[in-house]
Amino acid sequence: MGKRVDYYDDPGAPEPNSLVPSVNVIVTNEAGELLMIRRSDNDNWAVPGGAIDLGESIPQAAVRETLEETGITCEITGLVGTYSDPRHVILYTSNGEARQEFSIVLTARALSGEPTPSDESREVRWVPHDQVDGLRMDRSMRVRIQHYLSGSSSPYIG
Template sequence: MIGPVKKTTHEYGDRIGATAVLRVGAAAAVLDGDRLLLTRRSDNGEWCLPGGGVDPGERPAETAQREVLEETGLTVRVTDLLGVYSDPDVVVSYPDGNRAQIVGILFRAEQVEGTAGLSDEVTEVGWFTAEEAAQLTLIANHVPLLPTAFGTDRPYFNEPVH
């Protein structure tokens, strides 16, 4: 008998990141007019900007391009740095038991070729306006990135708590 499928989840708590490792990631904000490319993750069903972990020997901008291609089949070119994000009050808990506070780098990327489709990591893809994206269940770390991703806010960073 097969047991229940384990999913990637989030843990929340005051400075819970101190109980986990840091993991560097990169994500891409790809626009088509006023619509932003978002993917629905196969591991937890939540929507997000395409992205993933930076591999050793890889530049974060290369990670963003690679992850968009792997997750959607769309070839993109990174054009701008949009921000850096990390929330010490959120930990990603993976099915294998690993736990990480993500330090993410957000890039603007433009389409080069291809059509966005599905992969093992993605169950749905879509191009969403800001209003449509606000109605989706997004992963916690990407929610505050949306205004910057849509180009309506300044570069993003988690402001220090005073």
């Protein structure tokens, strides 16, 4: 498996060669904890997510990606924001794809299932709000989670 390398405002970053609509999902349980994965491709913590496939809607992609990566079935409940900063470039070493950030971040509530790792997630667990800061994650993921935790009534657009 190749690695994922995130660059932010880095002159050494590769030139982007793709733009792929993707979705991330901040799923909470009844205790208000966040569903998080430790990614297999870079060992960072993140919320579930991935590319939106042709023929599916944003919410369908969000539910599918969450189930695939975590074993949790969820229901979409809202929008955190949109993230498209061209200074954030993601390199996939397996195929040389250098992707410009393009992500829609949704909220969801867990309906069923147990946290279960997959090929894309080395570890899956429910994380209380006060433990999120202690997890190693990419800057862009931390920003997305902080926007959610801020409780803003308006979605972030960037």
